[in-house]
Amino acid sequence: MLTKVFRYLALILSWVFLAGVVYQTYTAGLAAVAEVSSWGTHVNFGFLLVLAALLQLLLVRPARLPRPAGWVSLGLFGTIVVQVILISVRDLAVSALHPVLALVVFLMAWWLAITATRAVRGPSPDAPAVAGKNA
Numbered sequence: 001m002l003t004k005v006f007r008y009l010a011l012i013l014s015w016v017f018l019a020g021v022v023y024q025t026y027t028a029g030l031a032a033v034a035e036v037s038s039w040g041t042h043v044n045f046g047f048l049l050v051l052a053a054l055l056q057l058l059l060v061r062p063a064r065l066p067r068p069a070g071w072v073s074l075g076l077f078g079t080i081v082v083q084v085i086l087i088s089v090r091d092l093a094v095s096a097l098h099p100v101l102a103l104v105v106f107l108m109a110w111w112l113a114i115t116a117t118r119a120v121r122g123p124s125p126d127a128p129a130v131a132g133k134n135a
Contacts (some may be wrong), residue, residue: 020045
């Protein structure tokens, strides 16, 4: 029963996180293209995404998501930390990797959201095994 609760939490967080990545990209676009002063929003929301990625990493185990989800979640958290570091690097060629890594973050977040959705829709890991059902 508790695993199911953690799976739903992971599901909700993963889709909200994915939407947050899209919003983060939008705020960067506003600041860069539309010249609207939203860099502060972009930076502050970025730190919120770091915390959300950490929470997502912590939810993988109690939600009993498939093993690759743990590695992808760890990679997601690490990539976001690198994002924060990259933007402060003085070398423009290195800093320019910031938006490229945003694509990587989006793909990992998408994969985690799909994986959490499949875990919620699949059989509960708390349910007793049914005899004769060896798929």
